[in-house]
Amino acid sequence: MRTSRLTFLAATAATCTLLLGLTACGSDSPAAKGSAHGHAPTASPTMPNMSSASPMPSMDGMHDAPTGNGLSADRDGYRLTSPDTRLTQGAPAAYRFTVTAPDGRPLTAYALDQTRRMHVYAVRSDLTGFQHVHPAMAGDGTWTARLAPLASGTWRVFASFVPDAGPGKGTDFVLSRTVTVPGDAGAVPLPAPAASTTVDGYTVTVKGQVMAGMAHPLTVTVTRNGRPVTDLQPYLGTYAHLTAFRSGDLAFAHLHPTTAVHGDHGGPELTFHAELPASGDWRLFLQFRTGGTLHTAALTLRAG
Known part of the structure; x- marks a missing residue:
């Protein structure tokens, strides 16, 4: 709440x-x-x-905390999509994604939230890996998040943003998708x-x-x-x-x-x-x- x-x-x-x-x-x-x-x-x-x-x-540019837990790629008509389901282990990666608005078009208008228009978090499933980066957006609404080398395993990539137009204007959103990094992945307690x-x-x-x-x-x-x-x-x-x-x-x-x-x-x-x-x-x-x-x-x- x-x-x-x-x-x-x-x-x-x-x-x-x-x-x-x-x-x-x-x-x-x-x-x-x-x-x-x-x-x-x-x-x-x-x-x-x-x-x-x-x-x-x-x-x-400081907004209230978003509602929800960020574990869905969809919320209130906004959707996080990405062609990247696998990233290379041990090498820098470029994670590409788009946020579509309720009208089905890519969202390109974002408000500042803590000085940035988009915050991306990559977190390993056992919480032994964490990155917080600020991606760049192309004119068509495609974002590219530059990630440092990732350990093998399953990661969840979160996109935190505030639309500056449309029905969700001024609302805090956190959407996410999972991505796999191939290799031997042992969980750490x-x-x-x-x-x-x-x-x-x-x-x-x-x-x-x-x-x-x-x-x-x-x-x-x-x-x-x-x-x-x-x-x-x-x-x-x-x-x-x-x-x-x-x-x-x-x-x-x-x-x-x-x-x-x-x-x-x-x-x-x-x-x-x-x-x-x-x-x-x-x-x-x-x-x-x-x-x-x-x-x-x-x-x-x-x-x-």
Whole structure:
């Protein structure tokens, strides 16, 4: 369900925080540090690496969280289509897709959402691979998402967008399709929940009380060598981008930031509007930038 930001701010003041168990597998490889377009996993199926709270900022192009879980290629007459059902293992890939509107024509008018007109997420079925990229659109409405080498296995590709024309204008959509990467694909168990994780020397800790289907505040604290980090740089119009996928079915949830942006000195605490649609174990991917480098931390959170 969709909760207005005013309702969320009122709920924030009344909600007590409870330290949740979160964990992640870390890596210091260059691939784990990502790029300006997202976190690029290695070809291995092993999990890659991944200021006080301010009033809700007025962020241009910031939309409410989408309804639904993103597990369908169709919603309200909009459809995600792609000729690509298989991608090559261990090599960069170009995933092509089109979004058709209810009138059957390719959608070409998109509104900005966190500074971009299209967000694409590629997630491996066991949550040991994650990429977040921003594709380019051709004049005919065909998008091309450039992906770093993918490990073998089944992946789900999500397209997150907001139409700027037609019956769905201003509505948040997340549609998805699966794609296969040939090769020997052994599943890796999801890491058990723990309190925090470390990526590229940064320690990320998450606090909050999350219940399925209810809006709650989630607080992320970033430290380095035991000291608060206060030099977070804006990324996609915020100080951190947080996306969650549920273990098992890969249901999608985008957790919107509520911390105002004031130059290149964000942190150490960041707040998010957390609304997970279903109970279970969720893998959170937190992306934040320091010194021009994008870092991705992966954490497991359990929603009751």
